[in-house]
Amino acid sequence: MYITGWTVALVAVGTIPAAWAQDRTFAWLWLLGALALAGLDALLAPRPRVLGVRRTVPGSVRLTERTATTLDVVNTGGRRVRATVRDAWQPSAGASANRHRVALRAGDSVRLSTPMLPTRRGDRDADLVTIRTTGPFRLAGRQRSLEAPATLRVLPEFASRKHLPSRLARLREIDGQTAVQLKGAGSEFDSLREYVIGDDVRSIDWRASARRADVMVKTYRPERDRRVMIVLDTSRLSAARVGDAPRLDASIEGTLLLTALATKAGDRVQVSAFDRVERARALGTGGPAVMPALANALATAEPALVEPDWPAIARLVQSRLSQRALVVLLTTLDPSAVDGGLLDTVAAISAKHAVVVASVDDPELAALEAGRDDAHDYYAAAAAARTAVESDAIAARVRELGAEVLTALPDDLAPALADRYLALKASGRL
Amino acid sequence: MSTTELHHATQGPGVVASARRRPLAIVAAVLFVALIATLVWTSRPEDYVTLSTGNASEDGTRAIAQILRAQGVDVRQSDTLAGARVTSPATSTLVIADSTFLADYQRDSIAEYPGDLVLVRPSQELLDDLDTGLRVTWSLDQEIVPAQCSDPDAQAAGEVQQLEEAVIAGARSTAETCFENGDGEAAYAVIDQGERRIAVLASWPTITNEHLDERGHAALGLRMLGRHPTVIWYVGDPFDPSTLTWSGSGDDGAAPPSELVANPDFLPPAFGPVMFMLGMTVAVAALWRARRFGRLVREPLPVEVRASEATRGRARLYRRAQASGRAAAAMRARAAMRMGRRLGVPRSAGSEALVSAVARAAQRDPRDVHRILYGDAPAGDAAFMSVIDELDTLESEVHRP
Numbered sequence: 010m011y012i013t014g015w016t017v018a019l020v021a022v023g024t025i026p027a028a029w030a031q032d033r034t035f036a037w038l039w040l041l042g043a044l045a046l047a048g049l050d051a052l053l054a055p056r057p058r059v060l061g062v063r064r065t066v067p068g069s070v071r072l073t074e075r076t077a078t079t080l081d082v083v084n085t086g087g088r089r090v091r092a093t094v095r096d097a098w099q100p101s102a103g104a105s106a107n108r109h110r111v112a113l114r115a116g117d118s119v120r121l122s123t124p125m126l127p128t129r130r131g132d133r134d135a136d137l138v139t140i141r142t143t144g145p146f147r148l149a150g151r152q153r154s155l156e157a158p159a160t161l162r163v164l165p166e167f168a169s170r171k172h173l174p175s176r177l178a179r180l181r182e183i184d185g186q187t188a189v190q191l192k193g194a195g196s197e198f199d200s201l202r203e204y205v206i207g208d209d210v211r212s213i214d215w216r217a218s219a220r221r222a223d224v225m226v227k228t229y230r231p232e233r234d235r236r237v238m239i240v241l242d243t244s245r246l247s248a249a250r251v252g253d254a255p256r257l258d259a260s261i262e263g264t265l266l267l268t269a270l271a272t273k274a275g276d277r278v279q280v281s282a283f284d285r286v287e288r289a290r291a292l293g294t295g296g297p298a299v300m301p302a303l304a305n306a307l308a309t310a311e312p313a314l315v316e317p318d319w320p321a322i323a324r325l326v327q328s329r330l331s332q333r334a335l336v337v338l339l340t341t342l343d344p345s346a347v348d349g350g351l352l353d354t355v356a357a358i359s360a361k362h363a364v365v366v367a368s369v370d371d372p373e374l375a376a377l378e379a380g381r382d383d384a385h386d387y388y389a390a391a392a393a394a395r396t397a398v399e400s401d402a403i404a405a406r407v408r409e410l411g412a413e414v415l416t417a418l419p420d421d422l423a424p425a426l427a428d429r430y431l432a433l434k435a436s437g438r439l
Numbered sequence: 440m441s442t443t444e445l446h447h448a449t450q451g452p453g454v455v456a457s458a459r460r461r462p463l464a465i466v467a468a469v470l471f472v473a474l475i476a477t478l479v480w481t482s483r484p485e486d487y488v489t490l491s492t493g494n495a496s497e498d499g500t501r502a503i504a505q506i507l508r509a510q511g512v513d514v515r516q517s518d519t520l521a522g523a524r525v526t527s528p529a530t531s532t533l534v535i536a537d538s539t540f541l542a543d544y545q546r547d548s549i550a551e552y553p554g555d556l557v558l559v560r561p562s563q564e565l566l567d568d569l570d571t572g573l574r575v576t577w578s579l580d581q582e583i584v585p586a587q588c589s590d591p592d593a594q595a596a597g598e599v600q601q602l603e604e605a606v607i608a609g610a611r612s613t614a615e616t617c618f619e620n621g622d623g624e625a626a627y628a629v630i631d632q633g634e635r636r637i638a639v640l641a642s643w644p645t646i647t648n649e650h651l652d653e654r655g656h657a658a659l660g661l662r663m664l665g666r667h668p669t670v671i672w673y674v675g676d677p678f679d680p681s682t683l684t685w686s687g688s689g690d691d692g693a694a695p696p697s698e699l700v701a702n703p704d705f706l707p708p709a710f711g712p713v714m715f716m717l718g719m720t721v722a723v724a725a726l727w728r729a730r731r732f733g734r735l736v737r738e739p740l741p742v743e744v745r746a747s748e749a750t751r752g753r754a755r756l757y758r759r760a761q762a763s764g765r766a767a768a769a770m771r772a773r774a775a776m777r778m779g780r781r782l783g784v785p786r787s788a789g790s791e792a793l794v795s796a797v798a799r800a801a802q803r804d805p806r807d808v809h810r811i812l813y814g815d816a817p818a819g820d821a822a823f824m825s826v827i828d829e830l831d832t833l834e835s836e837v838h839r840p
Contacts, residue, residue: 011730012723020723024716028709036716037479043723061445083445093732100738108732139733140448153448154733249746256746311741373747377754378773384820385758387827391766392754393747394773401776405786 010051011141012149019043019148043148050144057140057153059086060113062094064135069162069305072130078104078161080121080138084113092150095139096123102133102161127163130258131309135159164304165258169266169423176270176427183435199228233275235439236334237430238362239264240322241310244284246341248312251371251419257312259369259419260339265303266423267337267430272299274434281325282310285318292329319350323357335363335439337426342368342400342407342416351403356410363438364412367426368400372418490536490559490643491674492516497649500536503660504672512665516672520545521681523671528554528635528685531669536643538565540677548682555636557663560604560643569637571630572612578605578626578642583654584618590629592638592662593617596655601626602644618642627659638663763823764816771812774830778837801836808833 023039063081070076080096091112098104103126111119127133137154144150201217204224217225241247241264247257268278272295279292280303291299291306317340326336336358340346351366358364377393380386404414413433417425433439458465486493492504492514504514517523525531535541535549536559546568549556558565566573578601586593598618605624608616613632616625626642644650646660664670757766775793779786782796790813797812798805811833817823 011732012727014727017720017724017727020716021720024713024720027712027716031709031712033712033715034479036712036719039716040719040723041479058448058450061447063445081445085445085447095733097733097736099736136736137733138446141732152730152732155446155448157446248742248744249748250743251746255741255743314742371746373745374750377747377750381827381831384824385754387820387824388757388766389751389754390827391769392750392757395753395766395769396750398769398772398776 010048010149011152012047012051013143013147015146016043016047016148019046046146047149050146051149051151052144053146054144054150055086055088055090055092055142057092057142057151057155059084059088060090060092060094060140060142061085062138062140062155062157064096064138064157064159066135066159066161069164069308070125070127071164071304072127072166074126076125076127076161077122078125078135078159080109080123080157081118082111082113082121083118084115087115089114090142092140092142094121094141096121097136097139098123098125098161099134099136101127101129102135102163103127125161127161130163130165130261131311133161133163135161162305162308164308165261165265167262167265167304169262170269172266172424172427173269176266176424176431177273179431180270180274180434183431201225201227235276235434236330236332237267237271237276237278237337238326238330238334239267239278239280239337239339240326241280241282241307242284242317242322242338242340243282243288243310243312244317245312245314246317246343246346248314249341251369251373254419255312256341256369256419257310259422260367261307261310262419263339263367263423263426264307265300267426268303269300270427270430272296276439278303279329280306281329282307283317283322283325284313285315285321287325288313316349317346319346319354323354326358326362330362333362335365335430335433337365337367339367342366342403342414344399344403347403347406352406352410355407355412359411363433365415365426365429365433366404366407366412367415367417367422369422370416370418488674488676490647492672495648498644498647500646500648500672502648502651503646503657503664506657506661507665507670510661510665512668512670514670514672516674518676519679519681520548520673520683523673523683523685525552525554525671525683525685527669528552528687530667531555531671532557532664532667533683534559534664534670534672535565535675536560536673537675538562540675540679541565542680543568545682552683552685553634553687554685555638555666557638557640559640559646561606561639561641566606566639569630570632571614571628571637571639572609573606573614573616573628573630573639574609575641576605576607576624578603578620578624580620582620584620584626586617586655587619588615588617590615590617590627592629592659593627595662596659599626599642599645599655599659600650600653602642602650604641604643606639606641614639627663636666761819763819767817767823767826770827770830774834775812778834781838797833797837801833803833803836 020040020043023036023043027036027039061083065079067076080094082094084090094109094111096104096107098107104123107123109121113119135158138157139152139154141152142150201214202225204213204226208226212226214225214227241260243257247260248255251259264280268280271278277295278299280290281287282289289306289310291303294302355364355366374393374396377389378397380390404416407414413429415425415429487496488494489498490500492500493516495501507514523533525533532555533552534557538558539562546565550568561575563575566575581600581602583598583600585598586596601618601620601624605626606616606628607623608614608625608628614628614630616628618626628639630637640646640663645656651657651660778797779793782800784793784796794805794809794812798808801808811829817826
């Protein structure tokens with residue numbers, strides 16, 4: 010049961026006759042009368058049970074994109090029902106305008122649409138559907154909540170996809186769809202075609218030209234079907250907030266851009282999110298199915314407040330990769346990572362594979378280091394300098410082990426990683 | 440269109456079942472309703488002033504006022520002495536009930552009043568000021584006494600019961616006392632002062648609602664009060680500072696300036712019920728807003744800590760420990776790292792190579808550069824800050840385009 014604002018108005022109107030009667034007993038009687046009328050109204054209101062609801066949810070939505078979930082309401086009773094329906098979702102699902110007024114004749118149904126603008130990645134759960142039926146006097150009614158489970162999967166934003174066209178253009182340059190094409194490291198034989206003016210004479214295949222009447226040139230393309238494995242560290246350091254989002258979100262952006270690029274380049278990408286156990290994985294798919302599968306897998310990846318198990322990561326990489334591959338470790342260069350065995354893992358992996366260790370820089374550290382306002386700022390600058398020197402030392406030790414190190418601000422990590430991949434591909438070190 | 444089943448609200452347990460499950464709640468609800476009902480029905484009537492004509496309870500006088508009105512007497516109650524405004528004292532009866540709270544200037548104004556007076560439950564001061572020569576006393580025996588006087592009203596009443604109080608006539612009193620007991624205590628007295636007649640009803644409960652229908656009480660009361668077509672009724676009120684007014688009194692009834700007291704009657708009579716009703720409106724509005732439209736939805740929030748928190752903590756530690764040497768070393772190492780990178784000096788090269796490269800770039804004395812980059816650890820905040828400022832200057836010189 011609930012009462013509406015009309016009941017309050019009815020009681021308030023009683024002030025006028027109460028002022029005229031100048032009698033408190035009258036005021037009491039008016040109040041009790043109004044409440045009794047509201048109670049009668051609630052009794053006369055249709056039972057919420059006669060309304061059936063059905064939720065329909067779009068499969069998934071990208072973070073910051075709008076969508077709508079629908080709620081079908083069916084009147085299974087024999088009376089006309091006037092009601093308000095609240096389609097409750099958890100706050101980060103961004104379900105605005107989720108209260109709907111409906112008026113349904115017996116047997117009628119209506120489809121309500123609740124606009125959604127999710128503010129967090131992951132699985133956003135629907136809560137109860139609450140139904141308020143209104144009595145004939147609109148003074149009061151009945152209320153009941155019911156379960157109608159539904160889940161909306163919110164995929165990572167992939168804001169870095171704006172960098173994809175320029176990187177694909179670079180990839181095509183390397184790829185040989187542009188005029189200059191030379192055989193070299195990292196390229197493989199593609200096809201024979203007729204010589205046209207402007208082709209490098211060194212690429213003429215004399216044996217093929219002898220067989221044919223025309224002069225033939227060999228064309229090359231970068232090696233394809235290389236393996237790329239991306240390991241996201243989801244341990245406690247990935248939970249730290251850099252700018253507005255945790256480190257993990259920047260890592261996910263980098264993963265998505267690199268995967269999109271490498272898949273276009275014809276390489277096979279597998280992704281694993283790992284701390285002490287594997288939290289998410291995307292492997293074994295190819296072609297256009299890769300990106301949806303990856304976004305889906307990473308949607309629910311959350312940082313865990315545990316130390317990463319670096320030896321287990323080394324074992325995981327070795328078990329997943331049989332041939333030489335590019336292994337990208339998206340982690341944090343922090344002294345504690347060294348104690349935990351980061352260096353041993355990098356050494357173990359880089360013996361067989363090309364390794365890139367990518368880490369998200371904190372823009373706040375740069376701001377701290379530049380602060381010169383008072384004595385406290387000077388000490389903060391010194392502390393930031395100490396942190397920077399330490400990470401630099403770790404980066405130097407990782408480089409000594411033969412791995413590449415990449416540190417970038419959160420927004421720059423994804424394009425920097427893509428550039429590093431293209432550089433490796435161009436130089437044939439993949 | 441989805442093919443999933445429709446969800447329905449589950450059937451509640453019903454009123455009877457839930458009552459059986461939680462009997463205490465039902466008992467509490469019944470008690471609450473009973474309490475509210477009791478409060479409503481036993482709430483005292485609006486007027487509960489003793490001897491007031493609006494008071495329907497035992498010590499009120501609504502009954503006798505209604506009888507008088509039925510007999511064609513205009514009974515008007517005034518809350519203040521100033522409100523009496525007796526238009527013709529010759530054809531009016533002024534009733535002063537319960538005069539305990541009257542101040543001396545108020546009693547003086549009553550003493551000057553030319554018309555007939557009825558004093559119910561008079562105070563000793565008022566009797567003295569009106570020069571009655573009567574003395575108030577307690578009447579504890581509740582004797583039933585006959586009239587025993589020549590006053591026709593008293594004779595008509597026959598006998599009354601002495602209740603609460605009585606008066607005793609002094610030696611030089613001109614008052615005719617009626618309903619005397621053996622000790623000379625009278626329930627009623629009449630003083631004829633020529634132009635006016637003062638009736639004193641000391642045994643005041645005789646005209647209250649409770650005792651009016653006993654013995655000769657009604658006859659006495661009605662005859663005493665019904666001598667004139669108009670009755671002005673005043674009940675003593677400690678919050679009334681005004682004086683008596685009548686046509687020709689030459690007074691507007693205002694209290695002397697020094698006697699003004701706060702008077703709660705400045706509020707209109709409807710104020711109480713209106714405030715009560717507004718309060719109830721607020722309570723109902725609270726009920727309206729308090730009912731949630733479905734439960735609050737939980738949001739499982741991830742743990743998020745600013746990444747720079749550890750660095751800030753380290754800064755506070757440096758500061759608290761006054762570790763200026765260690766802090767300066769960190770700044771020097773960082774500056775050397777940056778300048779070395781800028782000038783292309785490898786990390787493996789020694790300090791001398793860096794110093795000479797920096798000195799060349801900044802066009803400074805190498806010893807000066809060495810002092811800035813590898814000098815003694817500064818002691819104290821001031822020295823530490825000056826080292827950093829020197830480092831900043833050096834770096835800006837090196838990074839100059």
